[in-house]
Structures are given as C-alpha cells and as structure tokens.
Amino acid sequence: MKNQIRVRFAPSPTGYLHVGGLRTALYDYLYARKTNGKFILRIEDTDRTRYVEGAVENLIKSLNEVGLDYDEGPEVGGEFGPYFQSERTELYQRYARELVEKGAAYPCFCTTEDLEKMREEQKAAGTGIGYDGRCRHIDPAEAQRRIAAGEPHVIRLKVPMKGEVVFYDVVRGRVAFQWDTVDDQVLIKSDGYPTYHLANVVDDHHMEVSHVIRGEEWLSSTPKHLFMYQQFGWKPPKWVHLPLILNPDRSKLSKRQGDVATEDFLRKGYLPEALLNFIALLGWHDSGDRELFTLDELVRAFSFKRISKAGAVFDLEKLNWMNQHYMKTLDLGYIVIKALPFFQDAGLPVDDMEQLRLIIDFSRERVHTLQELAEFSKVFFTTPILDAEKSVFATQDAAQKIFAFWAEQIPSLDCNDDAAINALIKETTKVCGVKGKELYFPLRLALFGDYHGPEVAALLRIIGKEEAQKRFAGLLL
RNA sequence: GCCCCGUUCGUCUAGUGGCCUAGGACUCCGGAUUUUCAUUCCGGCAACAGGAGUUCAAUUCUCCUACGGGGUGCCA
Numbered sequence: 001m002k003n004q005i006r007v008r009f010a011p012s013p014t015g016y017l018h019v020g021g022l023r024t025a026l027y028d029y030l031y032a033r034k035t036n037g038k039f040i041l042r043i044e045d046t047d048r049t050r051y052v053e054g055a056v057e058n059l060i061k062s063l064n065e066v067g068l069d070y071d072e073g074p075e076v077g078g079e080f081g082p083y084f085q086s087e088r089t090e091l092y093q094r095y096a097r098e099l100v101e102k103g104a105a106y107p108c109f110c111t112t113e114d115l116e117k118m119r120e121e122q123k124a125a126g127t128g129i130g131y132d133g134r135c136r137h138i139d140p141a142e143a144q145r146r147i148a149a150g151e152p153h154v155i156r157l158k159v160p161m162k163g164e165v166v167f168y169d170v171v172r173g174r175v176a177f178q179w180d181t182v183d184d185q186v187l188i189k190s191d192g193y194p195t196y197h198l199a200n201v202v203d204d205h206h207m208e209v210s211h212v213i214r215g216e217e218w219l220s221s222t223p224k225h226l227f228m229y230q231q232f233g234w235k236p237p238k239w240v241h242l243p244l245i246l247n248p249d250r251s252k253l254s255k256r257q258g259d260v261a262t263e264d265f266l267r268k269g270y271l272p273e274a275l276l277n278f279i280a281l282l283g284w285h286d287s288g289d290r291e292l293f294t295l296d297e298l299v300r301a302f303s304f305k306r307i308s309k310a311g312a313v314f315d316l317e318k319l320n321w322m323n324q325h326y327m328k329t330l331d332l333g334y335i336v337i338k339a340l341p342f343f344q345d346a347g348l349p350v351d352d353m354e355q356l357r358l359i360i361d362f363s364r365e366r367v368h369t370l371q372e373l374a375e376f377s378k379v380f381f382t383t384p385i386l387d388a389e390k391s392v393f394a395t396q397d398a399a400q401k402i403f404a405f406w407a408e409q410i411p412s413l414d415c416n417d418d419a420a421i422n423a424l425i426k427e428t429t430k431v432c433g434v435k436g437k438e439l440y441f442p443l444r445l446a447l448f449g450d451y452h453g454p455e456v457a458a459l460l461r462i463i464g465k466e467e468a469q470k471r472f473a474g475l476l477l
Numbered sequence: 478g479c480c481c482c483g484u485u486c487g488u489c490u491a492g493u494g495g496c497c498u499a500g501g502a503c504u505c506c507g508g509a510u511u512u513u514c515a516u517u518c519c520g521g522c523a524a525c526a527g528g529a530g531u532u533c534a535a536u537u538c539u540c541c542u543a544c545g546g547g548g549u550g551c552c553a
Contacts, residue, residue: 126479197553217553219482308490441512454513
C-alpha cells in the first residue's frame with residue numbers, strides 16, 4: 001500500500017471550476033484510475049480574502065456533473081483528512097516552527113509598505129529578485145521578544161544563497177535554477193494561515209501524494225518546494241507540470257476572452273462527454289490519429305509520456321464540432337434526458353416523451369449544443385413567425401393554392417402513415433400543378449417556418465394533424 | 478529587467494536521423510448523395526520560426542538568435 005499512486009486535485013475555492021483546473025482534475029483522475037491509485041480532492045482555502053461563498057459546493061457539483069469522482073476529499077471523507085486546508089492550520093504552524101528551529105526559515109517583520117518600497121527600489125535599480133532577505137539576520141532572541149510583544153510578522157523560507165538546484169519534471173525532464181534567483185518565500189502569513197507553498201508541501205507529504213500534477217505556472221516555485229522536502233527529510237513527489245491552456249491570442253486562458261468555467265459550458269449545453277474528450281486533447285494526445293475517446297478509453301490510453309510541452313489554445317470551434325458529434329452519436333434516450341432541463345428553460349413542454357424523441361432525433365444533427373437544441377426545437381411547439389420576405393412568399397397564389405388544399409385535406413390524413421402522406425404530396429402535384437421546390441418550399445414554410453428543414457413527412461409526424469391544419473389554415477388570406 | 482519553460486498547417490496535434498513529395502482532426506473551399514437544410518461520403522487549401530554546426534543524411538541531435546508564454550505577491 002505504501003507505493004500506491006496517489007494524486008490530488010487542489011483547487012482554491014475562488015468561485016468556479018476553471019477549465020484549466022478541469023483538465024488537471026481529469027489528468028489526475030485518468031492517472032489514478034489507470035494505476036488503480038487514489039484521486040484526492042483537497043481544498044486550498046488558505047486565502048481568507050479570496051474566499052467565495054458556495055465555491056466549494058460549486059466545484060464539487062461541477063466535478064460530479066462531468067463524472068470525475070474522487071476517492072478522498074470533502075463529502076466523501078478519507079483517512080488523510082481534513083481535506084480543507086483551513087482546518088489544518090496547526091499542522092502548518094508546527095512545521096513552520098520546525099523549519100525555524102532548523103535554521104531553514106525565519107520570522108520577518110517587514111510591513112507591506114516596507115516591501116512595496118523595496119520593490120520600487122529594485123525596479124528603479126533594474127535588479128529585482130524578490131525579497132532581499134533583510135530580516136534574515138535579526139537575532140533569534142530579539143525576534144522572539146518582538147513576537148512576544150505582539151508585533152505582526154510572517155515566517156519566511158531561508159533558501160540557499162548560491163549554487164544550483166536541479167529537479168526532474170516528468171514532462172520536461174531536467175530543470176535547473178540558480179538559488180540566487182529564488183527568493184525567501186513567505187510560508188506563514190501574518191494572519192497565521194500558511195501560503196500555498198508550505199501547505200501543499202506539508203499536505204502532499206501527509207496525504208502521501210506520489211505525483212503532483214499541476215499547471216506550468218508552478219514550475220518556477222518548485223525549487224522552494226523541493227528545498228522544504230529536503231529540510232524535512234521527506235521524499236519529494238514526482239512533479240508533472242502541465243502546459244497551459246491559452247486564449248486565442250496565446251495568453252493564459254482568462255475570463256476576459258470568453259467562457260472559462262466548467263459550469264458555463266455545462267449551462268450552455270455542452271455534454272460532459274464532449275467537454276472531457278476535448279479538454280483531454282489540450283496537452284495530451286494518443287500515439288495514433290485517434291481523437292474520440294470515452295472516459296474509460298481515456299483511462300486506458302492516458303500516459304504522462306504523451307503530454308506535450310507547449311501551451312494549447314482552447315478552440316471553441318472544435319469543441320462545438322465534438323459536442324455535435326456526441327449529440328448525434330450518443331444514445332437518443334440519454335440525449336433526451338440531458339435536453340429536458342434546456343427545454344424547460346426555453347419554456348417548452350416536456351410531457352410528451354414520444355414527441356420529444358422525434359424532435360430531438362433529427363434536431364440534434366443540426367445544432368452544436370443542448371441549448372441550441374431547445375432553441376431550434378421551439379418551432380415544433382409554437383406556430384412559426386415568418387419574416388417579411390417569407391410572408392410575401394406565403395401570400396403568392398402558388399403557395400396559397402397549396403395551403404388551401406392541405407388545410408382541407410389534412411383532417412382526413414393519417415400523419416403517421418408515410419404512404420398516405422406521399423400520396424397526398426403526389427396529389428398536390430396534380431391539383432396545384434407544382435413540383436420540386438415549388439411544392440416543398442411552401443409546404444415546409446407553413447409547417448416549419450423556413451424553406452429548408454426536415455422532410456414534410458417527419459414534420460407532420462411530429463407536430464400532428466391538428467397543429468398542421470392550424471398552420472396551413474393560419475396562412476390563408 | 479531577471480529567471481524558467483516552450484516553438485510542425487489559422488487551431489489541436491502525429492512524427493524520436495533515412496519510411497516525410499511531413500500524416501490526422503477542427504475551420505474554410507469544392508464535389509457527390511438528399512425535393513431543400515442538416516447528416517454522411519469524397520477531394521482541396523494550408524506548417525517543420527531563423528541561422529550556424531554534428532552527420533553520408535536532419536522536422537528529429539547541439540548551440541545561438543528571434544518570438545511566445547509563465548514566474549518574479551503576506552494569490553493560488
């Protein structure tokens with residue numbers, strides 16, 4: 001059990017589940033499932049100023065909705081809890097103290113103003129390597145006295161002044177930094193809460209995390225983390241730094257350039273199957289040409305070896321294509337169920353399941369999302385409104401002739417009988433003297449509100465004879 | 478500024494020294510099927526950032542430059 005693979009997704013509850021986070025969670029999930037390991041959810045809520053009410057619930061809900069179930073964490077528990085960092089502060093305090101005792105950390109009394117001033121000076125001088133370590137040399141006894149006197153302070157990590165630090169990242173290989181470019185990171189804030197750096201090291205060790213899978217933005221703080229592992233005498237985890245997901249302009253994916261929250265995509269009617277499949281391909285690719293995978297297939301195919309190093313642009317066009325693909329290939333019953341809330345939101349009745357199936361069965365080939373599906377399906381429930389150009393078309397004699405004939409014939413037509421419908425169409429050809437577009441366009445316009453769309457027979461079957469009769473009669477002058 | 482990481486079609490990517498006249502997918506453009514639209518199928522456009530090396534041979538290895546991104550917070 002000691003060598004079990006354990007990975008964790010450790011978001012901070014600042015509001016919603018970012019798709020970058022979703023991908024990290026996905027990779028965590030895939031690796032854990034593939035290796036029969038454990039997937040842990042840990043909430044990194046150490047920044048009280050950024051805490052957002054309901055964010056944790058949101059996060060869990062999104063994870064559940066896309067089907068990334070975790071083995072340990074909030075709501076499901078586990079033997080390594082608590083899984084909220086805000087409930088583990090004593091632990092961090094203890095380890096911070098240990099670091100201070102070992103001479104690997106020290107109290108710092110610099111104020112925010114002091115630091116601001118320092119940064120300005122560094123900027124002016126063109127240097128700027130972060131905190132300059134001015135509190136390193138305060139006599140421990142004096143520091144103790146100032147702390148006892150209640151002076152606000154933080155605990156900073158005392159990183160080496162010189163030399164090189166090397167670590168191996170699973171996707172990037174050897175990564176090296178010079179210690180003099182790494183500054184003394186704050187470990188415990190003046191409010192007593194830890195920063196990410198201390199908390200993640202302590203927790204990953206205590207939760208026996210074997211692989212730290214996270215975004216590339218963490219690469220440059222990894223030396224600090226490694227240093228702590230060494231000071232504590234702990235075995236560091238394997239680091240797996242993922243390439244960033246980017247905006248179309250290649251900057252880090254952000255809210256300003258469109259949706260970035262998983263719940264936004266879900267709300268717009270993207271299917272979990274499509275979302276997961278698409279996002280899996282942002283930074284990972286199977287060896288062949290394959291692009292379509294179910295979650296289980298991803299589990300089987302996934303490997304760190306095939307994670308790419310360069311950032312990946314989030315291409316909405318491709319997501320749309322993939323979502324449409326799943327809309328039309330997944331089981332119809334499933335799509336109907338997924339579509340229900342969207343139909344309800346659009347104010348459409350959902351009581352006739354048979355009719356819903358018929359509608360969705362062909363609508364789904366013409367839209368990209370469940371939301372579009374509901375929007376597109378409105379025409380089957382409410383009499384279509386024609387625009388100016390189409391209204392003119394509908395008042396012309398040729399069209400009127402057809403409308404009148406059908407309004408008269410439909411009451412005696414069996415709308416579920418394709419042969420009967422075809423016979424009527426044939427008869428219309430004779431009676432009205434039209435065929436091809438001249439025949440079908442008016443028919444479809446009356447039933448569907450557009451020249452282009454489904455077959456007439458399908459239309460009739462869905463809306464039924466009463467509504468069909470109403471639509472033809474309604475267009476009569 | 479400094480540090481780190483990266484760089485194949487517009488985008489996601491295959492490619493680990495010869496199989497590459499660089500493959501697939503999305504988008505776009507044609508064509509076929511369909512009464513129309515959509516679907517489906519077929520076809521087309523389109524890329525190895527640049528320069529030096531190493532080698533009989535570089536998309537693949539090395540170095541430099543350029544460009545992009547990330548970091549440089551008592552945010553994660």
